[in-house]
Amino acid sequence: MAEDGIRPVAVGAEPDAHGQAALLLAESILHALVDTSVLTNSEAINVVTNATEVKRALATAAGESSGRMQQSLDLLMRMTASFETDRAIPRSVAEPHFPRLA
Numbered sequence: 001m002a003e004d005g006i007r008p009v010a011v012g013a014e015p016d017a018h019g020q021a022a023l024l025l026a027e028s029i030l031h032a033l034v035d036t037s038v039l040t041n042s043e044a045i046n047v048v049t050n051a052t053e054v055k056r057a058l059a060t061a062a063g064e065s066s067g068r069m070q071q072s073l074d075l076l077m078r079m080t081a082s083f084e085t086d087r088a089i090p091r092s093v094a095e096p097h098f099p100r101l102a
Contacts, residue, residue, distance in 0.1 A: 027079050034086070041087040045080055052076045 030047060033039040039047070052073060059069040 023075060041083055045083045048076055048080045048083065
């Protein structure tokens with residue numbers, strides 16, 4: 001793993017560009033809503049937790065492979081961790097926030 005916490009992607013195993021962009025956009029929107037006090041940090045965590053539960057239920061109902069489901073759940077868990085870190089480390093509203101998922 002690189003020093004900045006970003007893991008290199010194995011050749012031929014690049015993530016889906018549409019899904020990656022959608023996830024980054026969704027996390028950015030949630031952070032913007034927290035930054036502007038539309039949502040609390042705890043509410044943002046609840047949103048991601050609910051998404052995790054829905055993903056698990058839909059993947060199970062659709063017969064998705066456990067490996068693919070776990071990859072999605074891991075991304076959502078990392079997003080939750082991002083908000084938990086933000087809750088623990090206060091910062092100025094004027095300070096820009098850059099989501100930790102990519």
